[in-house]
Amino acid sequence: MTQLPQLAAGCFSGARHIYALRVYFGDTDLSGVAYHANYLRWFERARSDMLRLLGIDQRAAFDAGEGAYTVAEINLRYVAPARLDDVVRIESVCEAIGAASCRMHQQAFRGEQLLAEARLRIGFVGPDFRPRRQPEAWRAAITGFINGSTITP
Amino acid sequence: MTQLPQLAAGCFSGARHIYALRVYFGDTDLSGVAYHANYLRWFERARSDMLRLLGIDQRAAFDAGEGAYTVAEINLRYVAPARLDDVVRIESVCEAIGAASCRMHQQAFRGEQLLAEARLRIGFVGPDFRPRRQPEAWRAAITGFINGSTITP
Amino acid sequence: MTQLPQLAAGCFSGARHIYALRVYFGDTDLSGVAYHANYLRWFERARSDMLRLLGIDQRAAFDAGEGAYTVAEINLRYVAPARLDDVVRIESVCEAIGAASCRMHQQAFRGEQLLAEARLRIGFVGPDFRPRRQPEAWRAAITGFINGSTITP
Amino acid sequence: MTQLPQLAAGCFSGARHIYALRVYFGDTDLSGVAYHANYLRWFERARSDMLRLLGIDQRAAFDAGEGAYTVAEINLRYVAPARLDDVVRIESVCEAIGAASCRMHQQAFRGEQLLAEARLRIGFVGPDFRPRRQPEAWRAAITGFINGSTITP
Numbered sequence: 001m002t003q004l005p006q007l008a009a010g011c012f013s014g015a016r017h018i019y020a021l022r023v024y025f026g027d028t029d030l031s032g033v034a035y036h037a038n039y040l041r042w043f044e045r046a047r048s049d050m051l052r053l054l055g056i057d058q059r060a061a062f063d064a065g066e067g068a069y070t071v072a073e074i075n076l077r078y079v080a081p082a083r084l085d086d087v088v089r090i091e092s093v094c095e096a097i098g099a100a101s102c103r104m105h106q107q108a109f110r111g112e113q114l115l116a117e118a119r120l121r122i123g124f125v126g127p128d129f130r131p132r133r134q135p136e137a138w139r140a141a142i143t144g145f146i147n148g149s150t151i152t153p
Numbered sequence: 154m155t156q157l158p159q160l161a162a163g164c165f166s167g168a169r170h171i172y173a174l175r176v177y178f179g180d181t182d183l184s185g186v187a188y189h190a191n192y193l194r195w196f197e198r199a200r201s202d203m204l205r206l207l208g209i210d211q212r213a214a215f216d217a218g219e220g221a222y223t224v225a226e227i228n229l230r231y232v233a234p235a236r237l238d239d240v241v242r243i244e245s246v247c248e249a250i251g252a253a254s255c256r257m258h259q260q261a262f263r264g265e266q267l268l269a270e271a272r273l274r275i276g277f278v279g280p281d282f283r284p285r286r287q288p289e290a291w292r293a294a295i296t297g298f299i300n301g302s303t304i305t306p
Numbered sequence: 307m308t309q310l311p312q313l314a315a316g317c318f319s320g321a322r323h324i325y326a327l328r329v330y331f332g333d334t335d336l337s338g339v340a341y342h343a344n345y346l347r348w349f350e351r352a353r354s355d356m357l358r359l360l361g362i363d364q365r366a367a368f369d370a371g372e373g374a375y376t377v378a379e380i381n382l383r384y385v386a387p388a389r390l391d392d393v394v395r396i397e398s399v400c401e402a403i404g405a406a407s408c409r410m411h412q413q414a415f416r417g418e419q420l421l422a423e424a425r426l427r428i429g430f431v432g433p434d435f436r437p438r439r440q441p442e443a444w445r446a447a448i449t450g451f452i453n454g455s456t457i458t459p
Numbered sequence: 460m461t462q463l464p465q466l467a468a469g470c471f472s473g474a475r476h477i478y479a480l481r482v483y484f485g486d487t488d489l490s491g492v493a494y495h496a497n498y499l500r501w502f503e504r505a506r507s508d509m510l511r512l513l514g515i516d517q518r519a520a521f522d523a524g525e526g527a528y529t530v531a532e533i534n535l536r537y538v539a540p541a542r543l544d545d546v547v548r549i550e551s552v553c554e555a556i557g558a559a560s561c562r563m564h565q566q567a568f569r570g571e572q573l574l575a576e577a578r579l580r581i582g583f584v585g586p587d588f589r590p591r592r593q594p595e596a597w598r599a600a601i602t603g604f605i606n607g608s609t610i611t612p
Contacts, residue, residue: 003164003305005173007240011156020158024201025211026194026496028489030368030543033435035485036377037346041179044343048177052238058178059237062336071342075381081435084212084489085205087160129339129387152156179341183334183390183521186588189530190332190499197496215489224495228534234588237336282492282540309470309611311479313546317462326464330507331517332500347485354483358544364484365543390518391511393466458462 010049010090015148017053017092019046023082033081039116040074043106046090047122053153054141067132072101073121079114086110094146097139100124100131163202163243168301170206170245172199176235186234192269193227196259199243200275206306207294220285225254226274232267239263247299250292253277253284316355316396321454323359323398325352329388339387345422346380349412352396353428359459360447373438378407379427385420392416400452403445406430406437469508469549474607476512476551478505482541492540498575499533502565505549506581512612513600526591531560532580538573545569553605556598559583559590 010019029035095103107117124134163172182188260270277287316325335341413423430440469478488494566576583593
């Protein structure tokens with residue numbers, strides 16, 4: 001039987017989305033730990049995975065000119081460094097959702113050790129980068145996630 | 154029961170290592186497809202995963218000052234673009250191994266479509282970046298992989 | 307006469323450090339503008355340039371095991387997108403300096419348009435990533451910068 | 460008099476384009492030197508600067524749906540590592556130009572030390588990523604560069 005590689009894929013646990021990644025060579029800098037800007041890439045990967053699991057197709061919406069989510073504000077706190085080969089778990093919670101934005105809290109852990117955390121305000125914008133109401137179905141999906149009623153598909 | 158997120162993890166299939174990744178927002182550029190330099194990151198992730206599955210601990214070797222693998226030469230051919238959300242499968246083969254280097258062939262696919270491929274010469278170097286014989290156990294592990302006798306742990 | 311390429315190099319203007327960069331293809335994402343994580347890279351480049359102009363040799367200190375600056379906290383606000391080929395001006399101010407840390411404010415502009423801004427707490431850490439007093443000469447150099455008495459070398 | 464920061468900007472020297480950059484923290488990996496994938500970013504920056512100096516507006520062409528240059532093939536050889544704070548000089552030569560493609564040779568130096576070099580085949584593609592004739596004015600500009608008749612504007 002042919003074995004298949006395992007693709008990174010998150011899951012829901014109550015009102016929480018959980019995602020995991022490994023730290024590769026290209027994520028580190030000469031201080032020997034993950035470069036600080038890469039946490040933003042990791043948090044973005046987790047959010048994209050969350051949207052995908054919620055049935056939200058970012059690419060189709062972008063291609064159709066319907067708009068995209070964009071980070072409006074992010075408050076990041078670095079607690080402990082991540083090192084090569086570490087498995088980093090990203091836990092994401094959506095704290096509030098409005099017409100054109102939402103607030104999230106994302107934490108990166110290695111085991112029980114908090115590595116970094118971020119509070120974000122995400123805006124939905126049109127192709128002109130001006131705020132726009134997010135699609136009603138997306139808002140409903142995220143609301144379900146906030147309520148903890150979403151199950152990993 | 155708590156569900157767990159799935160971590161990216163490759164596997165062996167004969168003398169081939171297979172790894173899979175998804176294209177995220179941060180991998181794309183304004184032309185709408187994956188930025189060409191990111192294939193080097195992806196191929197490196199696949200090689201690191203392969204080494205890990207072969208029981209080779211790059212981080213411990215690096216920390217102990219024993220050296221590291223480094224790309225000496227890479228010939229890359231881009232065939233078709235990868236887009237946001239695509240699942241990209243990286244297939245890696247080690248074509249030859251010497252005392253201080255090895256030759257590899259890596260291909261990136263979306264389904265059956267070849268996206269890009271690379272032929273690499275990888276050198277093993279000491280902390281001074283001068284060529285050094287790779288550890289005997291590593292060479293044995295890679296030889297086993299070349300012979301197709303390695304099983305995913 | 308052979309012409310020479312111009313290297314990016316910042317300057318001091320009162321208690322402000324000014325640095326400029328251009329947005330390249332690799333900085334953008336498929337939304338057509340600079341990927342949000344890249345602002346952290348840009349702000350870091352500006353801080354490194356500032357340290358260099360203050361006579362602080364990060365690499366020598368790192369190599370000697372004396373420690374390095376690390377971002378402990380960063381509060382980022384995105385105001386307007388940067389596009390391919392834009393010239394982005396980074397203005398950096400050091401607001402306070404302590405024994406083992408300092409606070410900075412960095413802004414990214416295109417002309418008079420604010421694109422993004424960050425408030426940072428930077429810590430000085432040893433090779434073990436634990437807080438450590440920054441070298442006295444470094445603290446003196448940064449204090450001179452805060453007082454606006456530093457002149458571009 | 461207010462001092463102005465200096466922006467990275469290349470120049471022509473005969474049939475050669477010369478560009479310079481500094482290695483920042485974010486360019487390095489834990490081996491202490493520049494991460495190998497970043498040379499592709501650097502070479503791309505040099506090519507973009509060259510196009511800009513030739514009066515070729517990539518962004519306008521892209522926005523107008525006229526197409527863009529894309530790397531079809533790149534053969535990279537790494538000779539010596541680049542370290543934090545190094546000044547890296549990129550020298551670029553266009554070796555041949557066809558209807559829809561061109562061939563380039565790019566080298567990265569630190570002083571007289573060659574760090575890496577690349578031979579590239581660049582294709583011009585439409586928004587559908589299919590080969591397309593490059594605009595006649597662009598071809599004329601690049602031909603002038605090949606002939607060594609271009610002067611830094």
